[in-house]
Amino acid sequence: MTKTAWVFPGQGSQAVGMGADLFDLPAAQQRFEQAAEILGWSVPKICQSEDDKVSKTLYTQPCLYTVESILADLLLERGLQPALVAGHSLGEYVALYAAQVFDFESGLRLVKRRAELMDSASEGMMAALLGFDRAQLEAAIAQTPDVVLANDNNDGQVVISGTPSAVESIMSGVKCKRAVKLNVSGAFHSPLMAEAAAEFRTVLDSVAFQTAQVPVLSNVDPTPATDAAVLRDRLDRQMTGSVRWREISLQLSQAGIERVIEVGPGKVLTGIIKRTCPDVALENVGAIADIERVAV
Template sequence: MTVAWVFPGQGSQKIGMAKQIENLPNTKERFNYASEIFERNLFEICELNTEPTNPLIDLNNTRNTQICLFLVESILLDALKKKGFKPTYVAGHSLGEITALYCADVFSFEDCVSLIKERSQLMVNSGEGSMAAVIGFDRNQLDLLVQKIDDIVIANDNSSSQVVLSGSAEALDDLSREISCKRFLKLNVSGAFHSPFMNEPSSKFSEYLKQIKFNNPSFPVISNYEPSLCSDPNELKIRLEKQMCNGVRWRETMDLMAKDTDLHIVEIGPSNVLSGLGKRHLKDVKISQVSSSDQISY
């Protein structure tokens, strides 16, 4: 059987996700290490039940979301590995691609923490554009509108029935008035992620990545920028450099996985965002979820 481990990105975070793994090995140590680097209590941020007045302690703030998700996902995947589980290949959605590269031993936990601090800060400071989710639409109509309207791209091609667009606020408003869909939902984000609006932060991120050593992966990685199995560390580096200003091609990633007739997709993370996409987009595929210390198996 082909086993694909997949790691979600922003949008899958939830209050209580750190508590679900607090008794796993390395949880306290890893949260403490990252909290020192980020200069805030990340475990506490994962557990705050009240609406924070300070954005620096808000789990939904990109600065916190990305590192907290990585911590939870990395702790869960290492617990699976310790039990003898391993994937045939890995993939991650946006931030999850960094977790996938960590899982494949391309770089260390410490490198990931520093890298995510740089990435999240650059994305928060981008400050341009916005994003919107579109659900239940005609693909041909959407593609024509994206081609017709300037300053708009498909940022997350999540499935045949769900995409996220990035662009200027005006362009998104124009498209919302023309498209026929079930839902058009503006997202509360700090910029137009995975689009040309991110060219400048993406360029700075590429410079930062030059400092990071990419090791040979232990198993193939499917990247967001180019959804194909890759085991070349130099190519994986190029793909990660291009990820921030290009779309997440998750629909194509699922289609690639589905070429395996005997496939088991295991989502490792706090919620079932990718599992839900897989169940709606794919047929006759086994999908499991690993999100807490109670279920370190599949």
């Protein structure tokens, strides 16, 4: 049997109309109803909103969590089972759900509060850098206060996060093919999120974590883990810690993973992983039709 990992994308993968083929599925309807009770609004309506409400952090994260969780459930129902799971930023919550660390409702309550705190963040900025000299970038970050490597996606794509002046200093001082300021409300995955992370911890402490049924590669520590206390601690550090996705991709290869299925809308992680793991088969599950294909 092909050794397979499931990975779950985070904010940035959302799109108007995502999950549309799930809305009339009986099993999915129950999840959407549960989500509406917790959130106070309809995930399908937000996903279908033509004014792109789904791209507002407050809505993006719960919508992605709900849609991706349903897709994971459908895969499990078909008898598919991953050898490892991982998720990019918000996607880590879906990975933990898929590994049965917590139930759907508990995970959504965590995501709801996380989205509220991140949506209200107003300090700092983020920027994506593509095509750079890693040694020069790391040296510049080390010499510049108040900026960190927030998302280390692969050798040619990263996101930096920090105060506006620090981020702009890196953008102007490091040669790269492209540098783009991100349309986000704050400096996510940086120490500037410490206050939000402290508030989030009160919700995190109220959720019971179970031993993972399959190993989880966490953003802040990409080594496989199943212990509930370890996974809780890693999630606690995620809001202020870096997303070490390049190392997660390397870990997939080291673990003998032959196939990676990106579970969720879009192909963001597929593109990121391809550069680090060129010999791994990559597939996407963003709709019911995709499940039929990968289940063969």
